[in-house]
Amino acid sequence: MPILEASGIRKQFGGVVALAGADFSLDAGAVHALIGSNGCGKSTLCKIIAGSVAADAGTIRLDGNPVSFSDPQEAAAAGIGVFYQELSLVRPMTVAENIYLGREPRMRTGLLDRDALRSQAENALEQFRSVIGTGVHPDARVADLSADQSQLIEILKVLAANPRIIILDEATAALDRNQVDAVFHRIRALKADGCAIIFITHRMDEVFEIADRVTVMRNGLTVLSQPIGQTSHDEIVAAMVGDVMPPARRERKHVPAQETALEVEQLSAAKLAGVSFKARRGEILGLGGLHGQGQSALLRALFGALPLKAGSIQVDGKRLAPKGPRTVMRRSIAYVSGDRARHGVMAIRPIFENLVISLLSRERRVVVQTERLERETRPFIERLKLKFSSLQATVAELSGGNQQKVVLARWLATHPSVLLLDDPTKGIDIQTKEDLYSTMDELCSQGVCILLHSSDDEELLGISDRVLVFNGGRIVAELTGEQRNRQALYEAAYATAPAAA
């Protein structure tokens, strides 16, 4: 009998169907890999099992008995521990406080036993001592840790509760090979103790190394479930891709020109290993692959926000040395990120200020000429169909989609010749996406060169003229014409990454 069984699980978020009747079955003493492209419903399924999201329909059985957890505490009490993809650590608190949050050792008086907390944390850290790096001690603040260190702490936090069912949702995404080895060492020990583990990853080599069974999801459904010895890399990719129907290609007005707008040679930086390509005027060049394989790093490097180690960049035939965003902006390069909170809007400032900041920082004028600035930004507000009450209202009052339009309008007002879009439609509504796509088409008709990183594969394949696939910091494939399909994209993206330089 499986220790955990989920059947017919459905979940809808507004108009989005996240799960359309998914099934999943987990055995004790086994590692069960769950794999599938972005947005297929893996995290939602895990959150439903863990009681942090309520299902619309379906049943979950634990040891054969139907259960319905109304919150994560109930699931935790039943022995379910979850590593959340978005991490659940409290950044201002220490490593020790985070690992034992809610189960801190207490003295008889009921007061927190700081010494015991520290020594327990010291013991827990010991498991990852050789791979976690320096500076990680029980009293270190989580806010001061790097992404990989935080992931290891989140793993320790999950294990500290001694769960018998462990869900690891992309727990190895930021880890290097040695760190993955250390985590796998722990997983094997837990398995030997009879724990059951749901292991979500995008790395196919990890699946074949650690899993006893693999389940593939696609569009909210489980489409394949096999013991690992009875399946293959190709069968898994085929299940992820589904029908080999090419995605609907959008109608477009623009035709890429022959002239090269951007030429990059042997560019290396953190997460980038010798990247070379050319992009033409009036072209949308897509950057695809699994999350964090160098797509975003490339855009940030071109914008001067990530230091280069080697390589050269030419814009319109002239060398560009990206020494910080300001020098890059003067060369008519603009950067728009979908991570609005971090790289985009100043939410508490008026829309107007948000709109003109790029113009201002490029000009370095002392006097702010309000009327002129308004005149220069107005056409872009109109073209993007920005909906707002007044330019003096704060950006916080706008919807996410309209906030993104503010960020884009701000950059379009600088008349860029190269536009770097870093997952620009993340979390925005369909209408805003349509407005952005048609604006991009129009910009290309005017000769703008667009580099588009998108985590939405349909979008990437549907609107790019060409797609470069990134894997392990390198470009591993270039998809043109009919090759712009999910099959070709996934084959390149899920291939074992070439060895790092």
Ligand SMILES: Nc1ncnc2c1ncn2[C@@H]1O[C@H](COP(=O)(O)OP(=O)(O)O)[C@@H](O)[C@H]1O
């Ligand atoms: N809280 C939420 N609100 C709205 N949509 C959501 C929410 N959580 C997930 N979704 C949507 O549900 C779908 C499945 O998401 P998710 O389970 O996170 O996929 P995966 O983990 O496989 O990448 C996606 O289309 C995602 O955008």
Ligand SMILES: [Mg+2]
């Ligand atoms: Mg997920």
